[in-house]
Amino acid sequence: MTATTTLSAITLRNFVGGRFVEADRAFEKRSPVDGALVAMVAEADRNTVDSAMRSARTALEGPWGRTGAGERAALLRRIADRIDARFDDLLAAEVSDTGKPLHLARGLDIARAAANFRAFADMMASAGIDSYLTEMPDGRRALNYALRKPVGIVGVIVPWNLPLLLLTWKVAPALACGNAVVVKPSEETPSSATVLAEIMAEAGVPEGVFNLVHGFGPDSAGEFITTHPDLDGITFTGESSTGSTIMRAAAPYVRPVSFELGGKNAALVFDDVDIDRAVDGLTRSIFTNTGQVCLCTERVYIQRPIFDEVVARLVDSAEALRLGRPEDEATTTGPLISTAHRQKVLSYLELARDEGARVVTGGGIPDLGSDLSGGAWIEPTLWTGLAHNARVMREEVFGPVAGLIPFDTEEEAIGLANDTKYGLAASVWTNDLERGHRVAGSMRVGISWVNNWFMRDLRSPFGGAGLSGIGREGGMHSLAFYTEPTNVCVTL
Ligand code: NAD
Numbered sequence: 075m076t077a078t079t080t081l082s083a084i085t086l087r088n089f090v091g092g093r094f095v096e097a098d099r100a101f102e103k104r105s106p107v108d109g110a111l112v113a114m115v116a117e118a119d120r121n122t123v124d125s126a127m128r129s130a131r132t133a134l135e136g137p138w139g140r141t142g143a144g145e146r147a148a149l150l151r152r153i154a155d156r157i158d159a160r161f162d163d164l165l166a167a168e169v170s171d172t173g174k175p176l177h178l179a180r181g182l183d184i185a186r187a188a189a190n191f192r193a194f195a196d197m198m199a200s201a202g203i204d205s206y207l208t209e210m211p212d213g214r215r216a217l218n219y220a221l222r223k224p225v226g227i228v229g230v231i232v233p234w235n236l237p238l239l240l241l242t243w244k245v246a247p248a249l250a251c252g253n254a255v256v257v258k259p260s261e262e263t264p265s266s267a268t269v270l271a272e273i274m275a276e277a278g279v280p281e282g283v284f285n286l287v288h289g290f291g292p293d294s295a296g297e298f299i300t301t302h303p304d305l306d307g308i309t310f311t312g313e314s315s316t317g318s319t320i321m322r323a324a325a326p327y328v329r330p331v332s333f334e335l336g337g338k339n340a341a342l343v344f345d346d347v348d349i350d351r352a353v354d355g356l357t358r359s360i361f362t363n364t365g366q367v368c369l370c371t372e373r374v375y376i377q378r379p380i381f382d383e384v385v386a387r388l389v390d391s392a393e394a395l396r397l398g399r400p401e402d403e404a405t406t407t408g409p410l411i412s413t414a415h416r417q418k419v420l421s422y423l424e425l426a427r428d429e430g431a432r433v434v435t436g437g438g439i440p441d442l443g444s445d446l447s448g449g450a451w452i453e454p455t456l457w458t459g460l461a462h463n464a465r466v467m468r469e470e471v472f473g474p475v476a477g478l479i480p481f482d483t484e485e486e487a488i489g490l491a492n493d494t495k496y497g498l499a500a501s502v503w504t505n506d507l508e509r510g511h512r513v514a515g516s517m518r519v520g521i522s523w524v525n526n527w528f529m530r531d532l533r534s535p536f537g538g539a540g541l542s543g544i545g546r547e548g549g550m551h552s553l554a555f556y557t558e559p560t561n562v563c564v565t566l
Pocket residue numbers: 231232233234235236240258259260261289290291292295296297300311312313314316317319320333334335336337367368470472498537538542543
């Protein structure tokens with residue numbers, strides 16, 4: 075996809091040391107709605123990443139390195155205010171890159187970006203610190219307290235599914251803790267990050283504290299960041315296999331990593347449930363953002379007495395979804411991010427059929443007319459008839475698809491849900507209070523919902539077990555990752 079172009083055609087540039095900088099190469103960003111050109115994007119080379127690292131180090135060694143928590147909290151609030159002021163620009167940027175419905179980006183992505191900065195401003199301003207009065211057996215006494223210091227230069231690498239939300243989820247606590255960042259958004263979603271760079275300058279973020287580089291992973295900006303000798307830590311959201319590559323890059327330097335990776339999330343639907351509520355929740359959890367949320371459900375286990383009814387109701391709600399242009403208020407579902415990603419999703423649908431699935435709705439490319447034929451559209455798809463250990467029931471597809479499987483007992487359902495190498499999220503649907511707590515607590519995942527999905531409190535831990543990640547972010551967990559404590563021990 076990389077193309078050579080004249081500099082005048084470049085519309086999205088890298089932001090280094092407080093200014094937008096030119097590049098020798100650029101790549102195309104195309105709309106997943108209809109294939110139209112969205113922007114030419116300047117691709118950061120090794121020198122640009124070097125220069126971003128130097129700017130970040132200079133910022134850390136300058137006044138930014140001496141700011142207090144209150145000052146930084148105030149800065150985060152100014153950024154949030156500028157996000158509100160530039161809401162429409164961010165919305166347009168996000169929607170043109172992803173093709174997601176306007177109302178989804180408005181209510182979720184852009185609103186959460188401002189909320190991320192405000193939440194971490196509040197947390198930083200009120201965060202306490204460990205302190206202990208130490209009494210030794212021989213009668214000596216000391217005061218121990220910890221100082222929270224920034225990690226230094228943090229590389230922030232994020233995916234395309236919730237571009238601004240996930241980027242700000244990491245940048246906000248990193249800046250709250252006094253770090254400098256070198257950020258790389260996905261090559262599929264460069265636009266909202268570029269508007270955010272403008273916002274950083276408008277809000278008065280000092281030069282070099284926020285650097286943005288565009289590009290790909292291997293042999294491009296992603297690799298140049300993660301292998302850079304001057305980097306101090308890496309926070310990454312994306313595929314588990316990419317996490318593994320980045321971990322290898324971090325190993326020689328023993329760098330801290332925080333990983334939010336893939337999932338193969340289960341929903342457990344018990345026969346005591348309010349079926350309307352469960353079907354409504356499952357429809358959102360399978361199809362929101364065209365199934366491209368790491369927390370989306372791809373495995374639904376339904377207790378046998380209500381299996382046929384829930385399947386029929388889910389088919390109805392999948393068929394009621396409206397695929398269409400993002401600006402059309404009736405649209406519920408956008409395209410996948412790219413035709414390349416659609417090829418991957420289609421190959422899983424083919425695999426499902428080969429493995430013996432009965433596709434009960436969807437299964438292919440919809441005909442939405444010639445206007446949209448260049449887009450990455452796919453039908454919302456459900457299947458039954460596959461055993462739990464079929465490959466398509468074990469690997470992450472990352473599309474609007476789910477396999478539906480019956481179960482008999484609670485114990486069996488827990489066993490099936492936990493029988494995965496991933497461990498990101500689960501949802502439990504039941505009207506039995508005790509069962510809800512019991513089953514949700516038995517899930518080997520980072521986040522387990524009862525009778526809801528995707529309800530988040532930014533103070534709570536977020537992350538995954540197994541192939542789904544390393545560490546937790548959110549609230550004090552973020553402050554822990556983005557700081558290095560120094561314990562001071564003073565004899566009294
Ligand atoms: P991806 O791993 O392909 O890419 C993510 C980012 O990493 C991109 O910016 C990409 O350019 C960069 N990258 C790729 N290879 C790299 C390398 N070798 N070195 C450095 N950087 C590299 O993921 P994606 O396709 O963009 O996103 C989808 C995946 O993200 C899914 O697996 C999804 O589950 C996961 N995800 C997880 C969470 C979570 O919170 N756990 C949230 C959203 C998405």
